[in-house]
Amino acid sequence: MEHSHAAQREASAAMDTDKLAQEMTERFRQVLSTKRMNELTSRSVQSRSSSPAPRDFGTPQPPPAHNALPPSYSSLRNIPLVPQPPQDARSVRFKNMLHSLSNMPIRWENPGLLDEALRVVPLEQIYNEAEEESQILQAEAESLGTGKKAAWGYQDCVIRALLRWFKRSFFTWVNNPPCSRCYSPTIGVGMAAPLPDEQARGANQVELYKCSVEQCGAYERYPRYNDAFVLLQTRRGRCGEWANCFSMLCRAVGSRVRWVWNSEDHVWTEVYSVHRKRWVHVDACEEAWDKPRLYTEGWGKKLAYCIAFSVDGAMDVTRRYIRNPSKYSLERNRVPEAVLLHIMDEIRAMRRSNMSKQDKFRLEGEDMRENRELRGYVISSIAHDVSKISADDILNGRSSRSRPDPDAQKALEGRTSGSNEWIRARGEGGRGTSNQRSPHDQHPR
Numbered sequence: 411m412e413h414s415h416a417a418q419r420e421a422s423a424a425m426d427t428d429k430l431a432q433e434m435t436e437r438f439r440q441v442l443s444t445k446r447m448n449e450l451t452s453r454s455v456q457s458r459s460s461s462p463a464p465r466d467f468g469t470p471q472p473p474p475a476h477n478a479l480p481p482s483y484s485s486l487r488n489i490p491l492v493p494q495p496p497q498d499a500r501s502v503r504f505k506n507m508l509h510s511l512s513n514m515p516i517r518w519e520n521p522g523l524l525d526e527a528l529r530v531v532p533l534e535q536i537y538n539e540a541e542e543e544s545q546i547l548q549a550e551a552e553s554l555g556t557g558k559k560a561a562w563g564y565q566d567c568v569i570r571a572l573l574r575w576f577k578r579s580f581f582t583w584v585n586n587p588p589c590s591r592c593y594s595p596t597i598g599v600g601m602a603a604p605l606p607d608e609q610a611r612g613a614n615q616v617e618l619y620k621c622s623v624e625q626c627g628a629y630e631r632y633p634r635y636n637d638a639f640v641l642l643q644t645r646r647g648r649c650g651e652w653a654n655c656f657s658m659l660c661r662a663v664g665s666r667v668r669w670v671w672n673s674e675d676h677v678w679t680e681v682y683s684v685h686r687k688r689w690v691h692v693d694a695c696e697e698a699w700d701k702p703r704l705y706t707e708g709w710g711k712k713l714a715y716c717i718a719f720s721v722d723g724a725m726d727v728t729r730r731y732i733r734n735p736s737k738y739s740l741e742r743n744r745v746p747e748a749v750l751l752h753i754m755d756e757i758r759a760m761r762r763s764n765m766s767k768q769d770k771f772r773l774e775g776e777d778m779r780e781n782r783e784l785r786g787y788v789i790s791s792i793a794h795d796v797s798k799i800s801a802d803d804i805l806n807g808r809s810s811r812s813r814p815d816p817d818a819q820k821a822l823e824g825r826t827s828g829s830n831e832w833i834r835a836r837g838e839g840g841r842g843t844s845n846q847r848s849p850h851d852q853h854p855r
């Protein structure tokens with residue numbers, strides 16, 4: 411094969427120059443990584459001290475360096491220092507949309523309904539499983555020596571057990587509802603106006619399907635319920651319904667929870683791990699726990715925005731989900747970055763307006779810690795890119811040859827066999843999601 415000859419030639423050429431290049435590479439790596447780290451550190455120091463805004467309005471930021479390697483991190487890295495209120499109509503629309511999305515977790519804050527919700531959950535089974543798993547994790551940690559902490563705490567294990575139950579025995583994925591007269595598959599024929607009782611239960615949209623069997627021809631309605639408590643009864647939907655209902659149940663069992671909206675038409679959950687002191691990615695549709703790289707490295711999707719909303723805050727968590735921005739980042743052009751910062755500040759302030767000083771202070775500390783965590787992902791991604799540059803590439807002035815990313819493998823772990831079919835069935839396979847969707851509906855399905 412021509413291709414393998416070429417590869418062989420390339421490999422032997424690389425070996426010849428290996429010794430000579432090795433030293434150069436090392437030096438180059440050091441220079442480059444020191445430079446990048448310095449740049450990042452100085453930026454992060456600036457931005458940490460940036461409220462109130464530093465007096466540098468007149469000094470434009472220097473343009474990003476245009477070295478060929480590593481690739482630029484555009485919007486994800488060049489975080490502007492000063493939040494700016496939205497000015498143009500487009501920015502105002504985006505702001506209004508985020509404000510409206512941010513209401514989702516508020517709708518779960520109903521103690522009576524949350525208690526009621528727990529009646530459909532096999533609590534004893536879930537608590538037993540959690541107890542058992544947390545004991546195993548504890549024992550594992552102890553066997554590794556003193557000072558080792560269990561991977562997850564008890565409450566994390568409660569959510570893990572809830573997740574298994576939810577996906578395996580409770581909720582059903584429905585693209586096209588089957589015909590309720592003859593159980594045959596149906597074909598989408600558009601949207602219908604919600605009936606009064608559908609509307610009363612929170613369905614603003616109803617999809618209409620027709621039985622594929624000609625003699626039957628029955629119509630099937632698929633109301634898209636937006637109310638997590640109604641979903642406890644309907645127990646079906648696409649990712650919107652899954653994330654809504656599952657997140658509410660996480661709340662019901664006492665976890666702090668976030669609803670994460672993604673601009674590429676997906677939603678999922680984050681729960682706060684008190685044990686790990688950080689937010690953990692949870693995707694009920696995928697039974698995925700702490701696999702934030704699933705969408706990019708796992709599915710090959712490109713993402714622009716991932717915004718997390720909770721009852722007491724809002725956070726742009728995109729950097730948690732895109733660890734390799736040069737490969738998986740979509741252009742963030744919905745709003746200038748400075749405006750997005752402003753909108754996030756605004757939503758946070760609104761959520762916290764009635765809180766005590768101490769609570770606000772605690773949450774601000776948490777936000778800062780999370781920002782540091784998210785910045786850390788960018789730094790390690792840059793470090794990883796730098797370490798991928800081979801001597802050969804430097805000598806020949808080529809761009810980096812890609813090597814397998816060990817962490818990318820992690821993103822794929824835990825995908826059961828058959829999960830490819832699952833993804834295909836859901837129409838979530840990478841780009842080009844083909845869900846029927848009305849252009850006016852900004853909300854994910």
Ligand SMILES: [Zn+2]
Binds near residue numbers: 589591593622628
């Ligand atoms: Zn039928």
